Amino acid sequence: MDLNALLLDYKQMVEKRIDELFPLCDVKYKKVIEAARYSLQGGGKRIRPVIMMEFCRLCGGDVRDALDFAVALEMIHTYSLIHDDLPCMDDDDMRRGKPSCHKAYGEDIALLSGDTLLTEAFFICANAPVSSDKVLKAISFLSSNAGLHGMIGGQVLDLSFEEEKPDAMALQDMYMRKTAALLIAAASIGCISAGKDDEETLKSAAKYGYNLGLAFQIIDDILDVTANEKVLGKPVGSDEKNNKTTFVSIYGLDKAFAIAAELSNMALDALDEIGGDTEALYEITNYLLDRNS
């Protein structure tokens, strides 16, 4: 199997669908659409859409049934990056090698473009061309994993660490919410889109998303120490500079990498539990672990 061809295929499907569902319109307030699309098309890897669509295929579904949910998930991921970069949050000037949204469009428009992406994501879900049952389950998984006890809860924990340094358990809880929650949503909604949403399958999907998400975040910690700044597209060494607790600062590089590898193995176990043609997801998982940006 040619993984790069598959990834490119999914990426192109998602990008074409973004243009259809969230087009640039010629309205007086189009600045906010431009800003949202600037960030949405910022050259992301589309990891969450790819995982959702491939889980749909793994569960015997037509990937097109997951496509609109995949776009919605990517919009929610993008809104979280825009708000996270704002001066009152992480105050990041750069994102994926380009000025962050508020640097390019101003804080007010960046704030509203994040709000737009989040709101329109649910409109897109509500109007997805699949059964009502699938839509309602998808919206429920998306909102709960993006919400208070998912991604946003993780961001609040992240902020709280500025005042009180976390231990390994607290750091893991934060990563689970901040990063893994949307990957859990990706895998779960993939299954739901295919109509295979029995308890066992959803449990394995969540296990996959959880372990991959943690591994992914630990790799981020590692790359902040080891990566090439040009390849990464953002400054390296920022965690140490900001005196941030990471898996690397707690465990050191080697142990952190071993933990990430172990978590990835558990993610692969979860795929085996679901069974079927897991080859692509195996490759994607390994690709995410071996990445250098």
Next chain:
Amino acid sequence: MDLNALLLDYKQMVEKRIDELFPLCDVKYKKVIEAARYSLQGGGKRIRPVIMMEFCRLCGGDVRDALDFAVALEMIHTYSLIHDDLPCMDDDDMRRGKPSCHKAYGEDIALLSGDTLLTEAFFICANAPVSSDKVLKAISFLSSNAGLHGMIGGQVLDLSFEEEKPDAMALQDMYMRKTAALLIAAASIGCISAGKDDEETLKSAAKYGYNLGLAFQIIDDILDVTANEKVLGKPVGSDEKNNKTTFVSIYGLDKAFAIAAELSNMALDALDEIGGDTEALYEITNYLLDRNS
């Protein structure tokens, strides 16, 4: 009919349901829940929930079928106020006679509490105890009226007026989106909750929300000139101080009031089109026009 008793009844139902659906939990990130609930319980008039529930009753439905959607709408209204008050937007220190959310909890927590309210509103809708058909229509109306071409579009237009003064038409377009859109959602979702969502009924519901929303916003313009600061709960004269174009600055007080009255009459016409026991909505509409805060 005792309007105050009815309003109090609805208000209490909504507030009890907020406590059930969006409770304060003892989690490490509870600060964001506290901040969201601080703003959600800031003593608002619950106009949108009341209108939604009364439209549901008018259309022969059980108001409890609209209740969760009413809570979700109030959460979306509240998130918009929190984000609108932020320093990068209107930079308002006070809201309803209390420090605004970011003044009480900090900008980062205020931003995230707004994101939480918006996200959890859709979770609440997706899990509302009514038919899937009603839920999907409600989410679609809610997201479209709160989104790019509704409320957020209105906020972007409002921002753009700082650079280019609007004429009456542009101002009306902004008010329609910024204020009327959520009232259109309130009335429409009330009808949907009752299962009366034929094209004619939804058209009249939208006409009601549109005209009431414009009237309501024009009354806001008038109160900024005529109100008692203590009763209003926020500083008066701020529009003139900020050199803002309003219906009062364009038309003068008397004409602005006449336009608001005319719009209210059109809202009442819309009620007549739906028919049935419109007494309460008649009174609510007149109450909103005669308000002094």
